[in-house]
Structure formats: C-alpha cells, structure tokens
Amino acid sequence: MKIKKIDLYHIAMPLVSPFQTSFGVETERECLIVALHSEGLTGWGECVASTFPGYSYETVGTAWHVLTDFMIPLTLAQDLQEPEDIETWLKSIRGHPLAKAALEQAAWDLTAQRDGLSMAQKLAQPYPEGSCGRVPVGVSIGIQPTIDHTLNVIQEYVDQGYRRIKLKIKPGHDLELARQARYTFPDLPIMLDANSAYRLEDVPTFQAMDELNLLMLEQPLGYEDIYDHSRLRPQIHTPLCLDESIHSADHARYALAIGGCDIINIKPARVGGWLEARRIHDLCRAANVPVWCGGMLETGIGRAAQLALASLPGFILPGDISATERYYTQDIATPFHLNREDSTLTVPTAPGLGIEVDQERLAAATRRHKLFAG
Numbered sequence: 001m002k003i004k005k006i007d008l009y010h011i012a013m014p015l016v017s018p019f020q021t022s023f024g025v026e027t028e029r030e031c032l033i034v035a036l037h038s039e040g041l042t043g044w045g046e047c048v049a050s051t052f053p054g055y056s057y058e059t060v061g062t063a064w065h066v067l068t069d070f071m072i073p074l075t076l077a078q079d080l081q082e083p084e085d086i087e088t089w090l091k092s093i094r095g096h097p098l099a100k101a102a103l104e105q106a107a108w109d110l111t112a113q114r115d116g117l118s119m120a121q122k123l124a125q126p127y128p129e130g131s132c133g134r135v136p137v138g139v140s141i142g143i144q145p146t147i148d149h150t151l152n153v154i155q156e157y158v159d160q161g162y163r164r165i166k167l168k169i170k171p172g173h174d175l176e177l178a179r180q181a182r183y184t185f186p187d188l189p190i191m192l193d194a195n196s197a198y199r200l201e202d203v204p205t206f207q208a209m210d211e212l213n214l215l216m217l218e219q220p221l222g223y224e225d226i227y228d229h230s231r232l233r234p235q236i237h238t239p240l241c242l243d244e245s246i247h248s249a250d251h252a253r254y255a256l257a258i259g260g261c262d263i264i265n266i267k268p269a270r271v272g273g274w275l276e277a278r279r280i281h282d283l284c285r286a287a288n289v290p291v292w293c294g295g296m297l298e299t300g301i302g303r304a305a306q307l308a309l310a311s312l313p314g315f316i317l318p319g320d321i322s323a324t325e326r327y328y329t330q331d332i333a334t335p336f337h338l339n340r341e342d343s344t345l346t347v348p349t350a351p352g353l354g355i356e357v358d359q360e361r362l363a364a365a366t367r368r369h370k371l372f373a374g
Contacts, residue, residue: 001110007372008072016326021168031047036075044355045107046298056270138162141154161341207235243265263292291317307345
C-alpha cells in the first residue's frame, strides 16, 4: 500500500470540566491528528502530546516539528505492508514515542481496513483466545478544590455506572482524601495516582494507606525511576503500579527483574506504539503480572485504538479509557458510551478502528493543518 499523502492536524477541543493533576490544570485538550491515505483508504492516528512537558518531554509543538521535518518524510511514498514497517522506517529517530505512536496507530488502522479486520482482531492475531468484545473501564478524577467536592464527583460517576475510581493525589492532598473516599465508599475499587510527585522519604504516607484496601498506588516516585520503587514495594502492602517509568519492553523487564512493581499501566503512546505495548503485555502475561490500559484524554480516534489494545487477554484490570462524555460534549469521531450494567466500553468490530471521523467537527477544531503529498 503506497502512502500517497498524509494529513497532519493540530486541534483543540474544550474539556467538559477542568482536569487537574500534580502537573497542573487542563481546560482544553490540544493534540495532533494524522491521516495516512492509500488505495482509497484512510488510516487515522492521534498524538497525545499536550501543550506542557509535564507527563512527557514531548509537546504538541515538538511533535509537530518532529513529525513534519523527520517522521512524515520518512513515511511518505513508502510501501506499507504491516505496522511493523513504521517501526523500521523511524528506527533512526531516537525518542519521541508519542509522535511515533501516532503514525503507527494510523498504520494499524489502514492495514486492518485492508485486511477486513478490526484493529482489535489484528492486534490479537498471535493469541488463540483472540480479543474480548467489552473492556472494563473506570474513571480518573483530577484534583478537586476540596475533599467534599471530590466525594460528590465520585458519587456522580458511581451513579453513571463506573465501578472503579482513580483519584489524582499530590503531597498534602493524599492520605485524608483517601481515608474519606474509603469511608464514604467502603466497597468501591479505588486507586491513587501520584504522577511521580513523591520521594522515597514519603514512605510513611504510603504505609498509612495500607489499611484502606486500595486497588493500587500508581507511580508515586520519580518518572524515570525503577530502583527506588523496588525499595518502596517491600515496605507497603498496597499493590504498586508503574506508569511513567516504563518507556519500553526493556524497562518493563528491568522493573520485573528487580521487583519494582506489582502492576504495569500500558499506554501505547508512552512506549512508542502498539507493537511495543503488545510486547510489554506479553512479557507481563508470561510473568503473571496484571496490566491495564491508561488514558490520555483521547478523542474518539485515540480511544478506539486504546480499546483495541485493552481487549487483549492480559488486560485484566479496568482501564482509564472512560466514555466520550467524560471529556467532550462533542467529539471529532464516533462517541463511546458506558455500558452501565457492567462498567465497560464496547470494542469496535468494523474494519480498522471501526469509527467515523466527523470532517466538519475536525475542521472546526483545527488550528493548523498541513498536507504532505508524494
């Protein structure tokens, strides 16, 4: 499939409500959308880099530059056979996984459409059991003005049908929040996400959380750290999950080798794409380590690809993918709605991502656009 042209869009969409983490507050989501065109088909990908280099060193600006000046020129006019080709073509470029993942996602969409398979089916080809039709999901709640406000927000999402809650924490906004949430919702699966805001010296805070029967504590220490997490883990009973520290299958292997975690959050963009994400899935599955799929405020384009990944057999914990209305009043692509009876999202079954992109909404959300033609 010769890639005849590529569209790159920089879009901005208002969030339903502000989303605050230890990095800061987001009221609007900016991201990049890429479209690969070949043989009358279009494959869509989403670069989840944001405007601020908090979660990752990549931003919308750096990703636009790297895609425009390096990655797209290496991809345009190439003969695409399988998504692995993207990995090969971009191998000379060090880093920039979020930008790479956008092109790889588009390649999965394009080749799956060609093959008459959903992206979930194509990803699951190595596994005899295939992919599942519904993915268990929870909801991630940003830092709220008060604990009482947080409890009200939790209740709203429980009433909507969500059966797992993640709370963002930071120093000074942690233990009492967790205690009140557990007291108010004694049977609800609750996890805490620190986004690397703590140090090993904060272990007493984490030890005090052990009595709360939390689902997990996610990435409390440094965003590049594995070693200190391996020192923290024996000192607490709450399962320890790594996110930002795992940049590749090699990093996952290191973490498992030294006992750095009990669980891994797999975000395909963070590790450079779905191929590497599947490698981490396979490594953890062989080691009986649970994995789950994290979210990055994706539009329907990215959300569909996240669901495809989370449908693989090793994903046994609820993901952070959530329904479209959690983030956007109007999306640029087919919306996803929560199945209230079991807190799941349905995995698309149509060829490729299985969604439709609304061209009018995409145009309205676009801040800049560039067409590359070979």
